[in-house]
Amino acid sequence: MSAGGSGRSLRVAAALALVAALLGGMPVAADGVEVAILDPGPFDPAVGVVQVRIEVDSTEAIQRIDLFVDGEIKAQLTKPPWNVTIDVGDENEEHVFRAVAHSVAGATGEMTIQTPAIEVDDVIDLPLQQLYVTVTRGDERISGLDRGEFTVLDNGQRQELVTFEGGDAPLTAVLLVDSSESMRGERLGAAINGAEAFTAGMRDLDEAMVILFADRLLGSTPFTDDPATIQASLGGIEAGGGTALTDHLYAALKILDGRQGRRVVVVLSDGFDVYSSLSMQDVLWKTRRSQAIVYWLQLRDARRAGDKPGLYSSAWRDADTNRQEFQTLEAIVRESGGRIVTVERIDEVGHAFRSILGELRGQYVLGYYPTGLRKDGSWRTVEVDVAGFGSRVRVREGYVDY
Amino acid sequence: MIRSTVPAPSFAGTCPETLVSPARLASIPRFAAVVLTALLVAASADAAPERTNAAGEGEGEQPSSSLIIIPSVSQRPPTETRQVEAVDIMKESRQPRGRRGEQRQEIAAQYRKVLLVLGTSGRDAALSSLFELETGFMEGRHPKEVQDLLDAEVAVVRWLGERDLEALVPVLALHHDAYRLYIQRSVPILAGHSSRLAASLADLYAREGGSEGSRVLGARALASLGIYAQQMGVKLQGLGLLLAALEFDPGSEAALLGLATIHERSGNYHRAAEYLLQLIDRYPDNREGRLRMAVNLNRLGSGHDAMRLLNGLIAEPENDWIALVAFQELAGIHRKAGELELSEQVLWQGLERFPDDGRLRTQLALVLDHRRLPTRSLAVIGELYREAGRNEGPSARRRYGMGPQEAYAKARATLEESAASRVARLAQLLEATVVEAPAGGAL
Numbered sequence: 134m135s136a137g138g139s140g141r142s143l144r145v146a147a148a149l150a151l152v153a154a155l156l157g158g159m160p161v162a163a164d165g166v167e168v169a170i171l172d173p174g175p176f177d178p179a180v181g182v183v184q185v186r187i188e189v190d191s192t193e194a195i196q197r198i199d200l201f202v203d204g205e206i207k208a209q210l211t212k213p214p215w216n217v218t219i220d221v222g223d224e225n226e227e228h229v230f231r232a233v234a235h236s237v238a239g240a241t242g243e244m245t246i247q248t249p250a251i252e253v254d255d256v257i258d259l260p261l262q263q264l265y266v267t268v269t270r271g272d273e274r275i276s277g278l279d280r281g282e283f284t285v286l287d288n289g290q291r292q293e294l295v296t297f298e299g300g301d302a303p304l305t306a307v308l309l310v311d312s313s314e315s316m317r318g319e320r321l322g323a324a325i326n327g328a329e330a331f332t333a334g335m336r337d338l339d340e341a342m343v344i345l346f347a348d349r350l351l352g353s354t355p356f357t358d359d360p361a362t363i364q365a366s367l368g369g370i371e372a373g374g375g376t377a378l379t380d381h382l383y384a385a386l387k388i389l390d391g392r393q394g395r396r397v398v399v400v401l402s403d404g405f406d407v408y409s410s411l412s413m414q415d416v417l418w419k420t421r422r423s424q425a426i427v428y429w430l431q432l433r434d435a436r437r438a439g440d441k442p443g444l445y446s447s448a449w450r451d452a453d454t455n456r457q458e459f460q461t462l463e464a465i466v467r468e469s470g471g472r473i474v475t476v477e478r479i480d481e482v483g484h485a486f487r488s489i490l491g492e493l494r495g496q497y498v499l500g501y502y503p504t505g506l507r508k509d510g511s512w513r514t515v516e517v518d519v520a521g522f523g524s525r526v527r528v529r530e531g532y533v534d535y
Numbered sequence: 536m537i538r539s540t541v542p543a544p545s546f547a548g549t550c551p552e553t554l555v556s557p558a559r560l561a562s563i564p565r566f567a568a569v570v571l572t573a574l575l576v577a578a579s580a581d582a583a584p585e586r587t588n589a590a591g592e593g594e595g596e597q598p599s600s601s602l603i604i605i606p607s608v609s610q611r612p613p614t615e616t617r618q619v620e621a622v623d624i625m626k627e628s629r630q631p632r633g634r635r636g637e638q639r640q641e642i643a644a645q646y647r648k649v650l651l652v653l654g655t656s657g658r659d660a661a662l663s664s665l666f667e668l669e670t671g672f673m674e675g676r677h678p679k680e681v682q683d684l685l686d687a688e689v690a691v692v693r694w695l696g697e698r699d700l701e702a703l704v705p706v707l708a709l710h711h712d713a714y715r716l717y718i719q720r721s722v723p724i725l726a727g728h729s730s731r732l733a734a735s736l737a738d739l740y741a742r743e744g745g746s747e748g749s750r751v752l753g754a755r756a757l758a759s760l761g762i763y764a765q766q767m768g769v770k771l772q773g774l775g776l777l778l779a780a781l782e783f784d785p786g787s788e789a790a791l792l793g794l795a796t797i798h799e800r801s802g803n804y805h806r807a808a809e810y811l812l813q814l815i816d817r818y819p820d821n822r823e824g825r826l827r828m829a830v831n832l833n834r835l836g837s838g839h840d841a842m843r844l845l846n847g848l849i850a851e852p853e854n855d856w857i858a859l860v861a862f863q864e865l866a867g868i869h870r871k872a873g874e875l876e877l878s879e880q881v882l883w884q885g886l887e888r889f890p891d892d893g894r895l896r897t898q899l900a901l902v903l904d905h906r907r908l909p910t911r912s913l914a915v916i917g918e919l920y921r922e923a924g925r926n927e928g929p930s931a932r933r934r935y936g937m938g939p940q941e942a943y944a945k946a947r948a949t950l951e952e953s954a955a956s957r958v959a960r961l962a963q964l965l966e967a968t969v970v971e972a973p974a975g976g977a978l
Contacts, residue, residue, distance in 0.1 A: 172890075177921065181903075181911035184886060184918075216890065218883055225910050251913055344920070348933040350893050353920045375933045380897045387900050387916045390909060408932040410863050410894050415901055422904075448936040451802030 165192040166242030168234045178251040179221050179228045187215035193236035201231040225250050251391060260506065261295070262287070264499040265302075265395055265426055265470060267492055267527040268519050274495040275524060286516040287503045296500030303338035304493055305356065305392040306331070307385040308486070309378075311402035311432070312345040316372035320479045321345075324401055325367055327482035329360040331399070334490045342388070343367060346381040347374035348408040356392070378402050379409035379416055379458070382427075382465075386419050395498065396425040397471075399489055401482065403432045404462055405455070407447045413461035420465050421512065421533045428471040429462070430485045470529035503534075510535045623735075635683065642672060642687035647965065650691065653709055654962025658954075662712050669713075669725050678724045685728060692736065695964060700743055702961040707736040707756055708954035711947075714760065718767050733760055734776055741783040752953050754784030759946035762793040766938050770797055786817050789942035795827055796938045804834045822848060822857045823939060830864060830935075838868050849884070856931035859889050863932070866898050870905070878902045893919045894930065 172186040173179045187210070189195050198215055200208040208217045221228050227250055233243040264285065268275040280297040308328045312321055328343045335341060340356040343363050354366040382400060389396040406413075420427065446452045466473055474485050503513070514531040630636055645668050653661035672684050695702050710733035717726035734757060741753020761776030774797050780790035791814040798807035811828040814821055825844050833841035841864070848861040862885030869878035882899040889895060896919045903912035929937070 172918075174921065177917060178914050180914045181908065183914075184890060186890065216887065218887060251910060251917075342920075349930040350919065374929060375936065377894075377930070377932070380894055383901060384893075384897045384916050384919055387897075387904070387912060388920065391913050391917070408930060408936060410867060410898055410932065411901060419901075419904065446800060446802050448796070448800050448938075449932065453802075 166195070166234050166236050166240045167191065168198070168232050168242045168244040170230055170232050170244050170246050173230065173246070173248050175246045175248065177248055178225070179230070179248040180225055180251065181220060181222070183221050184216065184218050185230065185232075187232045187234075189213075189215060189234045189242070191234065191236055191240075191242070193238050193240060196235045196237045198235070199233045201229075201233070203229055260502055261500050262503050262515075262532065263296070263395075263424060264501075264515065264517060264528050265493075266497045266499055266517050267470070267495065268497065269525045269527070270523050274492065275519075276495055278497065278519065282520045283497070283499060284518040284520075285499060285501055286514075286518075287501070288505065288513045290504055292501040292503060294499050294501050296498070298498040301336070301494075302395050302496075302498045303393075304335075304395040304397055305339070305389065306341040306397040306399060307389060308341055308343045309381055309385050309398060309400045309402070310343065310345050311347070311376055311378065311400075312351050312370070312372040313347040313376040314373050315403070318372070321370070321372040323479045324482055325363065327401070327486040329363050330483045331486040331490050332358065332360045332363060334487055340392075344381065344385060345370055345372075346377065347372065348377045349374065350381070375407045376402065376405060377408040377410075378404065378406040378462075379411050379413055381409075383411050383416050383419055386416065386423050386425055386427075389423065389425050395493070395496075396423070397428065397489075397493060398425055399428045399430065399486065401430040401432060401476075404429065404459055405445065406450075406458060408449060413458045413465065417461055417465050417468070420469050421531070422535070423469075424529075424532075425469060426471045426529070427466050427469040428489050429466045429473045430476050430482065430489075431473050432476050432479070432482075468530045470527055472527065506534050508535055639683060639687045639690070642668070642684060643691050646688045646691050650695075650706060650709075650961065651965045653705055654958055654965055658705075658709060658712060661709055662716060665709065665713055666716060669728070670722065673724060681724050681728050685732065688732060689735075692732075695961070696739060696743075699960055699964055700740060700749075701957045702964050703736050703740055704752070704950075705954040705958045705961050707733055707740065708950050710736065711756065711760060711950065715763060718763075730760060730764065730772065730776075734779070738779065750783045751787075752949065754780040754782075754787050755789065755946040755949045757783070758787050758789035758793060759943060759950060762789060762796075762939055762943040762946070765793060765797050765800075766943075770801065773797055788814065788818050788821065789939065789946040791817075792821070792824055792827075792939040792942045795824070795831075799827065799831060800938075804831045807831050808835060822851070822853065822855075823941065826857045826861055826864075826935070829861070833864070833868055838872065842868055849881075854888055856934040859885070859892060859895075859931040860935050862889070863894055863898065866895070866902070870898070870902055875902055875906050879906070892931070894932065 167190040169188045169190075170185065171188055172184055185200060185208075187198055187200070189198065195213075196211070198210040199206055200210065200217060200219070202219065202221055207219045207221075210217055215232075228248045229245060230248065231243060231245040233241055235241050266283070268278060276299070280294055283294065283297075285292045285294065308331060310316075310321075310324045310328060312324070316324060325343070325345075328341070332341050332343075335358055337358075340358050342354055342356045343366070344353045345351040345367060351372075352367050352370045354363050357363070378400070382398065385398045389398065445455055447455070450458065463473065474488065476482055476485050499517070511534050512531055513534050515529060517526045517528045519526055631639060646665075649661055649664045649668055652664050669684060673681060692703065692706060695706070710729045714726055714729035714733055717723075717729055737753045737756035737760070739753075740756075741750045744750065744753065757776050757780035761773045761780060763773075764770075764776060765773030773793065777790045777793045777797065780787050781794070784790070791810050795807045795810040795814065798804070798810065808828060808831045811824055811831065814824040815828060818824065826848060829841040829844035829848070832838075832844070845861045845865040845868070849858055849865065851858070862881060866878045866881040866885065869875075869881060879899065879902045882895050882902065885892070885895045886899070896915055900912040900916040903909070903915060934940070
C-alpha cells in the first residue's frame with residue numbers, strides 16, 4: 134500500500150536523496166518503508182514549539198511512527214497525516230530528530246536529521262548602542278567628519294563614543310517589493326532589476342534578501358551578495374493579488390533579528406495596505422525594538438486615481454484606520470532613521486535603490502554604552518548633533534530600554 | 536423604475552415580549568442568541584453619547600437580560616431606501632419618427648436576431664453577437680445615445696414578455712453575462728446599459744411572474760447582479776440591486792450577505808451586523824455569515840461574543856478560508872487583550888490545520904516577541920521564507936475581502952439553470968412569430 138500519490142512519492146524520494154547527499158546516508162529504508170522528515174529541514178534551527186511533518190512511502194500499511202528528539206521519544210503517530218507539534222525546549226541548540234516508521238507486517242524505515250542552532254544578534258543582550266547617522270547639508274551628504282564633531286544625547290544625557298566608523302560597516306538588507314496586481318507585467322521586472330542593481334552595488338560582507346509579496350508571500354531569495362541569485366530565485370514569478378504590506382514588513386524586521394551588524398529594510402510599495410492581519414502599530418512596536426533602518430520607496434504611479442490615505446476603505450479597515458496606518462508607516466520610517474523616497478515612475482526604481490545604497494555607504498556608525506539603562510521597557514530618546522552650521526542629521530529617534 | 540424600500544433589520548417593537556420572545560429565542564441556535572445579545576449590547580453602547588467598553592458586557596448572561604436595551608436599537612432608522620436605475624419594460628415608449636425611428640427598428644431587428652441566436656445556438660454565440668451589435672452601435676456616438684439602444688431592445692423584450700414571460704429568463708441571463716463582459720473589457724457605458732436592462736428584466740419577472748418561484752428567481756438574479764457590482768467596486772449600484780432583491784425575497788441569503796459586505800466595506804459595521812444577524816438567524820449553517828458577524832462584533836466592541844463565534848467556527852471540521860481567517864482573528868483578539876499564551880495556543884492550533892499559512896506564522900512571531908521569546912520567534916519566521924510560494928491562489932483574507940463568492944455562485948447557478956430550462960421557449964416564440972414581431976416589417 135502506498136501512503137501517497139506518485140507526486141508525493143517523488144517528493145519523498147527527492148527529500149531522501151537530498152538529505153542523503155547532505156548528511157551521508159542518514160535515512161534508512163528497509164523492507165520498502167521509506168521515511169522523510171519534511172519539517173524541520175536540516176538547515177532549520179529548532180527552538181521551542183516545533184512542527185514536525187513526516188512523509189512515508191510504503192508498500193504496506195503503516196502501523197505507527199515513533200519520533201525521537203535527541204534520543205528521547207517525543208511522539209507516537211498512528212495515522213496520517215504524520216504531523217505533530219512538539220516542544221524541544223527554549224535552549225538555542227542543535228537537535229537530532231529521528232523518525233521510525235513501523236509497518237503492520239513489522240518492517241521499519243527511518244530517517245534522522247540534525248538541526249542547527251540559530252546565530253542570533255539580539256539587541257536585548259547587547260548594551261552597545263549603534264547609531265547609523267546620515268549627515269547632509271542641503272541635498273549633499275557630508276563626509277569626512279571626525280568623531281569629535283558628533284555629540285550624542287541619550288535620554289538627554291551626553292554619551293561617550295566608544296566606536297566610530299565611516300560608511301564601510303557591512304550591511305544586511307531586506308528589499309521588500311510590493312508585487313500586487315498593480316505591479317503586473319514589466320513593472321515587476323523593473324522592480325526586480327532595481328533590487329539587482331542594489332545588490333550589484335554592495336561590497337564584500339554585505340548581503341541582501343529580496344522578498345516579493347502581495348496579499349501573500351510570492352517568493353524570496355536567500356541572503357546573498359550575488360545579483361544572479363536574485364533572477365534565479367525570482368524569475369517566473371508573476372505579480373498579482375492585493376497588498377499586505379504590514380504583515381510582510383513585520384516579518385522582514387523579524388528576519389533581520391537573526392543577522393549581524395547594520396540592518397536595513399527597503400520597502401518598495403505605494404503603502405496602501407488592504408489585507409494585513411497586523412497593524413502598523415505592531416510594526417512600530419517592533420521597529421522600536423530593532424536596530425533596523427527602514428527606507429520606503431513610495432511608488433506613486435501605481436496608485437489608482439483618487440486613492441489617498443483616508444479616502445479608501447476595505448473589508449478589513451475603514452478610511453480613518455487606513456489613514457492612521459499610512460501615517461504610522463511614515464512614523465516608522467522617520468523613527469528608524471530612514472527616509473521616504475518618492476518614486477514617480479517605475480523606471481526610476483533602479484536609481485532610487487542605488488541612491489539608498491549610496492546613502493548607507495555615506496553613513497557614520499557611532500557606538501556607545503548608554504548610561505542609566507533601566508531595562509523597564511521605557512522609550513529612550515536619541516539625539517545627535519554635528520558641529521557646523523546648516524548640517525542636518527538623520528538618525529533613529531530612540532529605542533526601547535528592555 | 537424600481538423603487539425599493541426595504542425594512543432594514545431591526546428589533547421592531549417596544550416591549551421585550553414582542554421583540555424576541557422566549558419561544559423565538561429557543562428556536563434559534565445558541566450562537567445566534569449569543570450574537571443577538573452581543574449585537575444588542577453593542578448597539579446600546581454605540582447609541583450612548585459616552586460609549587463605555589461594551590466588550591464582555593453580557594458575557595455569560597441570558598439573552599433576556601439584555602433585552603432592556605432594545606428600545607434604543609429600535610430608534611434607529613427603520614428603513615433603507617435605494618433606487619435601482621431601471622426601466623419599466625411593459626410601458627410602451629413613443630416611437631420616434633424619421634431617421635431615429637428607422638434606426639430603432641433596425642437595432643430591434645438585429646437584437647431580435649441576437650435573441651434567436653440565443654435560442655438556437657447558445658449563450659456564448661449570442662453574447663458575441665450582442666457585443667458586436669451594441670459596441671458597433673455606440674461607436675462614435677455620444678454616451679446619451681445609449682438610450683436609443685435601450686429603447687430598441689426594450690421594445691423587443693416587451694413584445695416577448697407580453698407573450699411568454701418565461702422566455703425572458705434566458706434574455707436576463709444573457710444581459711447579466713453582457714454586464715460582466717463589459718466590466719471586464721472596461722466599457723462602462725454598455726456595462727451600465729446591460730446592468731440596467733438585466734435588473735429591469737429581473738424586476739419584471741419577479742413582479743409579474745405571479746408565483747413565489749418567480750419572485751425568488753427574480754430576487755436571485757438581482758442579488759447576483761448586486762454582488763457582482765459590489766465586487767467590481769460599484770457599491771451604490773450594488774446596494775440598490777441587493778435591496779431590490781430583498782424586497783422580493785426578504786430571506787435572500789445572497790442579498791443579506793451582499794448587503795452586509797457592502798456596509799462592512801464602507802465602514803458601517805453596525806448596519807453590517809444587523810444584516811448578518813438576519814442572515815444567521817435564517818441560515819445558521821452559513822459559515823461565512825458567522826465569520827463576518829464575528830469580525831464585525833469585534834469591531835463593535837463585543838470581543839467576547841466574537842470569540843464565541845470564532846471558537847465555534849474553528850471547532851468545525853472544514854479546512855477552508857473561513858476557518859483560517861477565524862484562527863487569525865481569534866488569535867488577534869486574544870493578543871490585543873493581552874492574552875498572549877492563549878493567542879499563541881490558537882496560532883499553533885491554526886498551524887496544525889494550515890501549516891503553509893504565512894500570516895499565522897507572522898502573527899505567531901509577533902506574539903512570541905511580545906512574550907520575550909525572540910529566538911523562538913525567529914525560528915517561526917524563518918519557516919515562512921522556507922515555504923515561500925508554496926501557497927497558490929488568493930490568501931484567506933483576500934478571499935474575505937472579495938465578498939460573498941459562494942452566495943454569488945449559488946445565485947448565478949439558479950439563474951443559469953432557470954435560463955437553460957426556458958431557452959427552447961424563447962426559440963419557439965421567436966421562430967413562430969416572425970411576421971408579428973415588433974418594429975413592423977423590419978423584423
